[in-house]
Amino acid sequence: MTARCLKAVELGTNVRTRRSLFGGVAGIAACASFAGPLKAFARPHHHAAHAAKAAAAPAADAPAGTPANTPIGPFDTVARWAYVVDYDTGAVLLDKASDERMAPSSLTKMMTAYIVFGMLATGRIRLEQSLPVSEKAWRTQGSKMFVPLGQSVLVSDLIQGMLIQSGNDACIVLAEGIAGSEERFVAMMNEEAPKLGMMNSHFLNVTGLPADGHYMTARDVATVASHLIRDFPQYYHYFGELEFTYNHIRQGNRNVLVDKGLADGLKTGHTDAGGFGLCASSKRNGNRVIVVINGTASSNERAHEGERLMSWAFANFENATVFRRGQVVDSVPVWMGEHRQVPLVAGADIVMTLPVGWQQRSHIAVDYASPVIAPVTKGQVCGALVISAPNMADIRVPLEAGESVAKLGLVARAMTRLGHGPAQ
Numbered sequence: 001m002t003a004r005c006l007k008a009v010e011l012g013t014n015v016r017t018r019r020s021l022f023g024g025v026a027g028i029a030a031c032a033s034f035a036g037p038l039k040a041f042a043r044p045h046h047h048a049a050h051a052a053k054a055a056a057a058p059a060a061d062a063p064a065g066t067p068a069n070t071p072i073g074p075f076d077t078v079a080r081w082a083y084v085v086d087y088d089t090g091a092v093l094l095d096k097a098s099d100e101r102m103a104p105s106s107l108t109k110m111m112t113a114y115i116v117f118g119m120l121a122t123g124r125i126r127l128e129q130s131l132p133v134s135e136k137a138w139r140t141q142g143s144k145m146f147v148p149l150g151q152s153v154l155v156s157d158l159i160q161g162m163l164i165q166s167g168n169d170a171c172i173v174l175a176e177g178i179a180g181s182e183e184r185f186v187a188m189m190n191e192e193a194p195k196l197g198m199m200n201s202h203f204l205n206v207t208g209l210p211a212d213g214h215y216m217t218a219r220d221v222a223t224v225a226s227h228l229i230r231d232f233p234q235y236y237h238y239f240g241e242l243e244f245t246y247n248h249i250r251q252g253n254r255n256v257l258v259d260k261g262l263a264d265g266l267k268t269g270h271t272d273a274g275g276f277g278l279c280a281s282s283k284r285n286g287n288r289v290i291v292v293i294n295g296t297a298s299s300n301e302r303a304h305e306g307e308r309l310m311s312w313a314f315a316n317f318e319n320a321t322v323f324r325r326g327q328v329v330d331s332v333p334v335w336m337g338e339h340r341q342v343p344l345v346a347g348a349d350i351v352m353t354l355p356v357g358w359q360q361r362s363h364i365a366v367d368y369a370s371p372v373i374a375p376v377t378k379g380q381v382c383g384a385l386v387i388s389a390p391n392m393a394d395i396r397v398p399l400e401a402g403e404s405v406a407k408l409g410l411v412a413r414a415m416t417r418l419g420h421g422p423a424q
Contacts, residue, residue: 065077065078065079066096067096068082068094068095068096069094069095069096070093070094070095071091071092071093071317071355071392071393072316072355072392075094075312077094077096077293077305077309078296078297078301078305079096079293079294079295079296079305080096080097080102080275080294080295080296081096081097081098081100081102081217081218081277081292081293081294081295082094082095082096082097082098082218082292082293082294082309083095083096083098083218083219083221083222083291083292084289084290084291084292084309084313085222085226085289085290086287086288086289086313086317086319086353087226087229087281087283087288087289087290088287088288088319088351088353089319089351089352089353091317091352091353093289093313093316093317093353094309094312094313096218097218098217098218098219098222098292099200099217099218099219100217100218101200101215101216101217102215102216102217102218102274102294102295103208103210103214103215103271103273103274104201104208104214104215104216104221104269104274104277104294105208105269105270105271105273105274105277105294106143106166106207106208106267106268106269106270107208107216107221107267107268107269107277107279107294108203108205108206108207108208108214108216108269109162109163109166109171109206109207109208109267109269110221110224110225110228110266110267110279111189111192111193111198111201111203111216111224112162112171112174112175112185112189112206112207113159113162113163113228113235113238114192114196114224114227114228114231114232115178115185115188115189115192116155116159116162116174116178117228117231117232117235118192118231118232119178120155120235121232121234124178125155125177125178126155127154127155127156127159128154128155128156129154129155130152130153130154130155131152131153131155131158131173131174131176131177132150132151132152132173132176132177133147133148133149133150133151133152133153133169133173134172134173134176135149136172136176136182137169137170137172137173137176138169140168140169140171140172140207140209141168141209142168142207142209143165143166143167143168143254144165144167144168144169145157145158145161145162145165145167145169145170145246145247146167146169146246146247146249147161147167147169147170147173147246147247148247153170153173155174155177157246158170158173158174159174159235159238160238160241160244160246161244161246162174163238163239163241163267164238164241164242164243164244164251164252164253164254165244165246165251165254166254166267166268166269168207168209171206171207172206172207174206175206182205182206185206186203186204186205186206189203189206190202190203193220193224196223196224196227197223198216198220198223198224199220200215200216200217200219200220201215201216201217201220202214202215208269208271209271210271210272210273218292218293218294219292221279221292221294222279222290222292225266225279225281225290225292226290228266229265229281229288236264236265237265238265239255239258239264239265239266239267240253240258240263240264240265241253242258242259254268255267255268255278255280256268256299256302256303256306256307257278257280257282257303257306257307257310258280260307262280262282262307262310262311263280263281263282263291263306263310264281264282264283265280265281266279266280266281266290267279268302269294270299274294274295275294275295275296275297276294276295276296276297276298276299276301276302277292277293277294277295277296277302278291278292278293278294278302278303278306279291279292280306280310282310282314284314286319287314287318287319289310289313289314291306291309291310291313293305293306293309315356316355316356317353317354317355317356318353318354318355318356318358319351319352319353319354320351320352320353320354320358321349321350321351322350322351322352322364322385322387323346323349323350323385324346324349324350325346325347325348325349326345326346326402327345327346328343328344328345328402329343329344329345329346329366329385329399330343330344330366330383330399331343331344332344332366332368332370332371332372332382332383333370333371333372334371334372334373334374334376334405335371335372335373335374336373336374336407336408337372337374337375337376337405337406337407337408338374338405338406338407338408339405342372342376342382342401342402342403342405343401343402343403344366344368344382344383344399344400344401344402345399345400345401345402346385346397346399346400347379347398347399347400350385350397352387352395352397354387354389355389355392358389361389361390362387362388362389363387363388363389364385364386364387365385365386365388366383366384366385366386366399367383367384367385367386367396368382368383368384368399369382369383372401372405374405374406374407374408375404375405375406375407376401376404376405377401377404378400378401378402378403378404379400379401380400380401381398381399381400382399382400382401383398383399384396384397384398384399385397385398385399
């Protein structure tokens with residue numbers, strides 16, 4: 001690997017050094033230790049037309065909204081709140097007021113589902129188990145599964161009613177059956193949310209019906225979506241089912257992106273306070289994106305904007321494996337060590353979400369304090385990989401020592417200081 005030292009290294013003095021590895025596609029091609037060629041997303045045929053339309057749409061077709069922040073510059077959206085994140089890397093692709101508290105409406109049911117799935121996974125309840133319908137559940141207003149008063153309903157049916165039909169009554173039956181009351185179930189939601197990293201959410205009910213002090217943020221909605229997908233893959237399919245019939249009433253999935261095959265799950269919501277909201281996830285060619293919007297003006301605007309942001313994300317970003325776990329990225333000098341250098345390696349596969357075509361515009365370097373002072377322990381963080389590109393904040397990833405380097409003995413250290421020892 002060819003490298004250029006941008007700052008001089010003084011022996012025995014700790015100096016910040018950045019070594020340029022390569023920049024642009026030509027540099028990448030010349031770098032023998034690079035993980036391999038990168039490819040942009042290749043979308044399935046039934047998604048390609050939607051993605052192409054979103055990517056090629058003229059400026060006049062853009063919504064008359066306000067800009068969201070993205071790594072590639074401002075991007076207008078009509079949603080009052082919006083957040084787009086790569087599921088695998090956690091890279092934020094779009095952010096508009098994502099930490100502002102909002103009325104989550106039926107997006108609340110994602111947190112309700114997380115608690116229910118946890119009860120299923122631990123054996124506290126079973127899918128084939130039946131739960132009784134209380135008068136409170138039967139009288140609950142808003143979207144309904146139409147559970148019968150005084151009868152019992154299978155947990156599996158209640159989950160479908162909650163997630164496909166957005167049934168508020170189904171949520172109450174589940175909450176009362178699991179915790180004894182909606183209030184105790186809500187306490188479980190509020191206890192679990194911070195553990196998931198949802199630091200700006202507070203629940204007062206299991207349905208999302210309007211209540212002062214009941215709120216989530218767009219970021220927290222995406223967080224619980226990620227946990228639902230990761231923690232309970234065996235139950236995630238419920239979010240993607242197209243329809244459910246109960247009590248002779250057939251209802252379709254309210255998530256239009258799911259219905260159109262552009263997403264494989266999650267949830268929609270609507271109240272006057274929150275507007276029309278949506279959380280959707282899609283996986284295309286091994287890459288998964290989560291889109292959250294809220295505060296749109298109508299169900300049609302919600303569907304169009306959700307589809308537009310999903311297509312925009314896949315059209316403009318790709319996941320790249322820059323280096324593999326254990327791969328030597330560079331070597332750095334060691335002072336007073338039994339070896340003159342130590343290799344810097346990736347402690348894990350370095351996978352990043354980057355703008356499409358990043359190879360032509362990016363610069364990759366290694367940043368470290370030089371020289372590294374012996375002893376050095378294998379796995380010790382000794383530097384960072386830095387990826388920079390125009391209009392994008394630098395991305396820094398820690399690099400580890402690939403092997404241990406013992407400190408020279410007393411005599412050898414003395415000779416080295418006098419200039420008679422091995423070159424350092």
